[in-house]
Amino acid sequence: SAVISQKPSRDICQRGTSLTIQCQVDSQVTMMFWYRQQPGQSLTLIATANQGSEATYESGFVIDKFPISRPNLTFSTLTVSNMSPEDSSIYLCSVESGVDTQYFGPGTRLTVL
Amino acid sequence: QKEVEQDPGPLSVPEGAIVSLNCTYSNSAFQYFMWYRQYSRKGPELLMYTYSSGNKEDGRFTAQVDKSSKYISLFIRDSQPSDSATYLCAMSEGGSNYQLIWGAGTKLIIKP
Numbered sequence: 332s333a334v335i336s337q338k339p340s341r342d343i344c345q346r347g348t349s350l351t352i353q354c355q356v357d358s359q360v361t362m363m364f365w366y367r368q369q370p371g372q373s374l375t376l377i378a379t380a381n382q383g384s385e386a387t388y389e390s391g392f393v394i395d396k397f398p399i400s401r402p403n404l405t406f407s408t409l410t411v412s413n414m415s416p417e418d419s420s421i422y423l424c425s426v427e428s429g430v431d432t433q434y435f436g437p438g439t440r441l442t443v444l
Numbered sequence: 445q446k447e448v449e450q451d452p453g454p455l456s457v458p459e460g461a462i463v464s465l466n467c468t469y470s471n472s473a474f475q476y477f478m479w480y481r482q483y484s485r486k487g488p489e490l491l492m493y494t495y496s497s498g499n500k501e502d503g504r505f506t507a508q509v510d511k512s513s514k515y516i517s518l519f520i521r522d523s524q525p526s527d528s529a530t531y532l533c534a535m536s537e538g539g540s541n542y543q544l545i546w547g548a549g550t551k552l553i554i555k556p
Contacts, residue, residue, distance in 0.1 A: 332490070362542070373532060373547065373548045373549050374532070374544075374546050376544075379543075423487055423488070427542065431475075431538045431539075431542060432476065432478050432490055432493050433490075433544060434490060435480075435487035435489070436487050437486060438486070438487045440485070
């Protein structure tokens with residue numbers, strides 16, 4: 332299985348600021364995913380990031396709010412822009428495996444004041 | 445109605461008990477079925493993966509898929525306090541439709 336790291340592991344931010352979350356994987360993968368998990372809730376897919384193409388966003392998520400970069404096959408970033416307290420959540424990146432499953436990073440716990 | 449239904453619990457059982465966790469779904473096109481375990485303040489960890497119908501066993505864990513009933517189960521034998529976590533089911537159609545559809549997650553508590 333892939334080993335995935337995320338930075339930062341947690342952060343406390345002020346309203347109106349932006350935070351960029353990094354996701355690094357130890358092997359080359361085609362597809363990376365970004366999820367949001369609110370406290371006590373299941374996972375909600377934000378977008379799918381393929382290297383060399385624009386990210387594909389799910390309904391309710393827009394590029395201006397959650398810009399994503401995917402510069403190579405082992406790295407991606409998610410920016411949470413112009414944050415509000417409603418953005419307080421855990422943000423998770425995952426990568427596709429070879430058998431239609433996904434492996435997850437440890438998550439970034441974001442609190443917006 | 446959600447595509448995947450999962451009782452959020454919490455489910456509390458004594459140590460050593462057999463635990464049964466379940467999900468039902470409505471999309472007959474789902475082919476890949478997964479169980480993830482998530483400890484508090486951690487990312488989800490892939491626990492079991494099953495393709496199509498049938499059983500799969502890994503140590504104390506058994507995953508069952510009944511596509512005719514649109515019902516999947518995870519059994520944990522000889523449950524341990526370290527099994528206390530949230531268990532999420534996920535499924536997908538596979539192929540070009542790779543998106544995982546998630547259950548709500550069941551919080552499991554194993555009492556020593």
